[in-house]
Amino acid sequence: MSAAVQVIDAEIDVREAMRAIGAETRAAARILALATAEQKNQALNAAARLIRERSIDILAANARDLADGKAKGLGAALLDRLMLNPVRIEQMARGVEEVAELPDPVGRVLAAFTRPNGLSIERVTTPLGVVGVIYESRPNVTADAGALCLKSGNAAVLRGGSDSFHSSAAIHARLAAGLKEAGLPEAAISRAPFSSREAVGEMLEGLGGALDVIVPRGGKNLVERVQREARVPVFAHLEGVVHVYVDRAADLDKAVKILVNSKMRRTGVCGAAETLLVHRDAAPAMLQPLVEALIVEGCAVRGDAETCEADPRVTAATEEDWRTEYLDAIISARVVDSVDAAIQHIEAFGSHHTDCIVTEDKATAEKFLKEVDSAIVLHNASTQFADGGEFGFGAEIGIATGRMHARGPIGLEQLCIFKYRVRGDSQTRG
Amino acid sequence: MSAAVQVIDAEIDVREAMRAIGAETRAAARILALATAEQKNQALNAAARLIRERSIDILAANARDLADGKAKGLGAALLDRLMLNPVRIEQMARGVEEVAELPDPVGRVLAAFTRPNGLSIERVTTPLGVVGVIYESRPNVTADAGALCLKSGNAAVLRGGSDSFHSSAAIHARLAAGLKEAGLPEAAISRAPFSSREAVGEMLEGLGGALDVIVPRGGKNLVERVQREARVPVFAHLEGVVHVYVDRAADLDKAVKILVNSKMRRTGVCGAAETLLVHRDAAPAMLQPLVEALIVEGCAVRGDAETCEADPRVTAATEEDWRTEYLDAIISARVVDSVDAAIQHIEAFGSHHTDCIVTEDKATAEKFLKEVDSAIVLHNASTQFADGGEFGFGAEIGIATGRMHARGPIGLEQLCIFKYRVRGDSQTRG
Numbered sequence A, B: 001m002s003a004a005v006q007v008i009d010a011e012i013d014v015r016e017a018m019r020a021i022g023a024e025t026r027a028a029a030r031i032l033a034l035a036t037a038e039q040k041n042q043a044l045n046a047a048a049r050l051i052r053e054r055s056i057d058i059l060a061a062n063a064r065d066l067a068d069g070k071a072k073g074l075g076a077a078l079l080d081r082l083m084l085n086p087v088r089i090e091q092m093a094r095g096v097e098e099v100a101e102l103p104d105p106v107g108r109v110l111a112a113f114t115r116p117n118g119l120s121i122e123r124v125t126t127p128l129g130v131v132g133v134i135y136e137s138r139p140n141v142t143a144d145a146g147a148l149c150l151k152s153g154n155a156a157v158l159r160g161g162s163d164s165f166h167s168s169a170a171i172h173a174r175l176a177a178g179l180k181e182a183g184l185p186e187a188a189i190s191r192a193p194f195s196s197r198e199a200v201g202e203m204l205e206g207l208g209g210a211l212d213v214i215v216p217r218g219g220k221n222l223v224e225r226v227q228r229e230a231r232v233p234v235f236a237h238l239e240g241v242v243h244v245y246v247d248r249a250a251d252l253d254k255a256v257k258i259l260v261n262s263k264m265r266r267t268g269v270c271g272a273a274e275t276l277l278v279h280r281d282a283a284p285a286m287l288q289p290l291v292e293a294l295i296v297e298g299c300a301v302r303g304d305a306e307t308c309e310a311d312p313r314v315t316a317a318t319e320e321d322w323r324t325e326y327l328d329a330i331i332s333a334r335v336v337d338s339v340d341a342a343i344q345h346i347e348a349f350g351s352h353h354t355d356c357i358v359t360e361d362k363a364t365a366e367k368f369l370k371e372v373d374s375a376i377v378l379h380n381a382s383t384q385f386a387d388g389g390e391f392g393f394g395a396e397i398g399i400a401t402g403r404m405h406a407r408g409p410i411g412l413e414q415l416c417i418f419k420y421r422v423r424g425d426s427q428t429r430g
Helices: A003-011 A014-033 A037-053 A055-072 A076-082 A086-101 A140-151 A162-181 A197-205 A220-229 A252-264 A283-296 A305-310 A339-349 A362-371 B003-011 B014-033 B037-053 B055-072 B076-082 B086-101 B140-151 B162-181 B197-204 B220-229 B252-264 B283-296 B305-310 B339-349 B362-371
Strands: A109-114 A120-127 A130-135 A155-159 A189-191 A213-217 A242-246 A273-279 A300-303 A330-336 A354-358 A376-381 A398-400 A408-410 A416-427 B109-114 B120-127 B130-135 B155-159 B189-191 B213-217 B242-246 B273-279 B300-303 B330-336 B354-358 B376-381 B398-400 B408-410 B416-427
Touching: A014 A120, A014 A130, A014 A155, A014 A189, A014 A197, A037 A055, A037 A086, A037 A140, A037 A162, A055 A076, A055 A086, A055 A162, A076 A162, A086 A140, A130 A140, A130 A197, A130 A220, A140 A155, A140 A162, A140 A189, A140 A213, A155 A197, A162 A189, A197 A220, A213 A220, A213 A398, A242 A252, A242 A339, A252 A273, A252 A283, A252 A354, A252 A376, A252 B416, A273 A283, A273 A339, A283 A300, A283 A305, A283 A330, A300 A305, A305 A330, A330 A339, A339 A354, A339 A362, A354 A362, A362 A376, A362 B416, A416 B252, A416 B362, B014 B120, B014 B130, B014 B155, B014 B189, B014 B197, B037 B055, B037 B086, B037 B140, B037 B162, B055 B076, B055 B086, B055 B162, B076 B162, B086 B140, B130 B140, B130 B197, B130 B220, B140 B155, B140 B162, B140 B189, B140 B213, B155 B197, B162 B189, B197 B220, B213 B220, B213 B398, B242 B252, B242 B339, B252 B273, B252 B283, B252 B354, B252 B376, B273 B283, B273 B339, B283 B300, B283 B305, B283 B330, B300 B305, B305 B330, B330 B339, B339 B354, B339 B362, B354 B362, B362 B376
Parallel strands: A130 A155, A130 A213, A155 A189, A242 A273, A242 A354, A273 A330, A300 A330, A354 A376, A376 B416, A416 B376, B130 B155, B130 B213, B155 B189, B242 B273, B242 B354, B273 B330, B300 B330, B354 B376
Antiparallel strands: A109 A120, A120 A416, A398 A408, B109 B120, B120 B416, B398 B408
16 A cells, blocks of 8 residues: 555545445436436446547556565465456456446346236346455456446446556546446436545445445455444355256266366366265266376365275375365365265355256256255356356356345346336325 | 243353254254145144144133233233233234245246246245244244244244243143144244343354344334344334325325325334324425324324414424334424435434325326335325235244345245256256
8 A cells, every 4th residue: 555545534524424425326326227228338338438548647647566476475376366467458448348348137028017907017127336346456356346346237336456456446437438428417326535444444334325235345354354243235255165966867078078177177166066975876987087186186175084995195184274265276075975965065065156067867867956056056067157258148247045036146137126117097095 | 031941041152052952943944844735735724723722721821921021010012012811812823824825935937037048947936944932022923923933934933031941831832842743843843932131142143053033023123132143034114114105196086095004004103104294285285184193193293394384283393203203193294395305304213115106197106115215115195004914924933124035024935035947958068
């Protein structure tokens, strides 16, 4: 954090300033909610153009953040997350344009019915209102989240991490300028200009009723704090303890292919597999080849007694392993007595995010799809498909494992709610 | 509250006991969520039968509550709400059977699509999980809310008011017995056996993560406390400041009919009109007849200067009137310059519950339907249609004016969420 920012934080009343931002954003939300698809797309395309045109300014701001970060001693991984270059800026601009190309999610008729008294009732989508986005060092979240909110007619209050303070400000300025070009209020995408934790605290309180939902984007500590402290609803998942269950009726080749992709395609994503469950009847033929395939790819395996016996390179798992999201080239593995035991394990230790069964038995697959209570349940497909883009949603602001409003990828549709339009001919109630 | 109950409350740790109930209900929720429609209907029909068969026990319990209430000096209105008789018990039993007759909301495919890689993705409804219901003196809420939760596959923790303590317990016992007859866990409909406020406090905290949503059923004080203190999502409306806007292009006969029904059919319901707005161009011809029609029906009118001028029986409104939900034979009335001014008034003073335009001008009607940000917006129909039954939902657990998950009547469909079922043929992600 630069000295200038620290001074700003100290000098003004963060609480009051954040609430003022909330009120301004709330007022802008009403205008954005009623904007046409054309207006919103104009704003997005203008923002993308301005991000490209002013990329030198954005890179200069980013250089400042990088210098501050180095001075603070940030690690290489954090600095890489923070770093922008011409390719990343082009990706960011293109991402905003791609959101513009998606269908408008507002005003869709979800249901329409006519009552016996002649009343015609429609359930039609509307924006949620104001979305608070709290994120960490990746400055591109400013553009990604801002664009998704704008397209879905939601105003947004963005609060980026202090590490990316100047980069986020520079990107945000182009979103605001895009809104202005389209004749929309700049406050429809607001930014918390404070790097203090107090600003986050105010957002978790809801900015005096201004926020309808909060989306945390970042590591487990951030998500945990938001879920624990937020007084408004949250779209988030704390972790993805994702299972691949290889059934007695599995095809070994398919199982190997799906398991290796689920675990190793990218180990750091929330849809990466963390636990392998193998049916006891399949274990003699399949357990060792499955373990072998993982180890060949560089994955460490921590197993129960039977898995340890199957391959000497497996180390013993503790109960803690069944609850652990490694986000690394490590997997836990265990033999289960039945599909019911697999489901029970998943319910006991999983995180209701994404789980998969590999089997050729349709009835067993349907049982698993029905009984596993996770946002995404797959049959014979990699768990790494747990992604809004892969679902055809175009883009996502996150994946939710809560039980209200929406589960799974939160795309444009999930950023909407509905209201009822009722058309009558002077009906009265008896 | 009887002495016995007070002793119970004092002697055991309410917090611990409530959390144990929460954990037990959560475990039962998983079983109920997977129950077939037939099993759930069997439980509901058995409960209805047992409510009839054991009506003498229920009446005896109710007599105890009534005696306690009289001793405590409860008013006549409260005692009437509390009172059960054979007719009310029959209505209650019939209500449970009617819920059984509704279509099962679980397992419905909301969307199905196939991705270019061949993955078949379905969005399918599932229960929310565990619903906490906090209510006051009406003992029939035990049966109504319990039945709706059960049918939608949701477990429930019911916490009735201390006034109806014994009545609710007697009704709850029949719901539990119905579950048992159908081979379902009795804990799927739990009851907080405490009359203390501490039990409510525990529910507002979510019973250690056991509750997914809370539904308050009762007066404004209860709803306000729940909305303020709940750490879990809430389905509720604090009030219904409902408007009827009579446009310049209104038909006077229709306007009179709709207005009088909206205000006077029942003044104590949340969909009852509280404010009349009249377009300036319509005022000369319509304002007095509209006021006249209300006054003839026994409604007091509090108006702005122009409304006071139109009829000497109108008293002057203050700004507070525009914000007031009278729930009585009183209405506020004002002249507005345009449909935009009407919408602005509604957004400034309304409660996003239900609002109506009366006009023969289609374009103006569509503008109003689009721009008024309320759960229910009507054109040429009484606001008293704001009701799940009138919408064809069969029954409702309440009406929500929040912006997450569902707005408007909360029926069986709205007590569900969804998950994704993905079927593949060993697809992996590149």
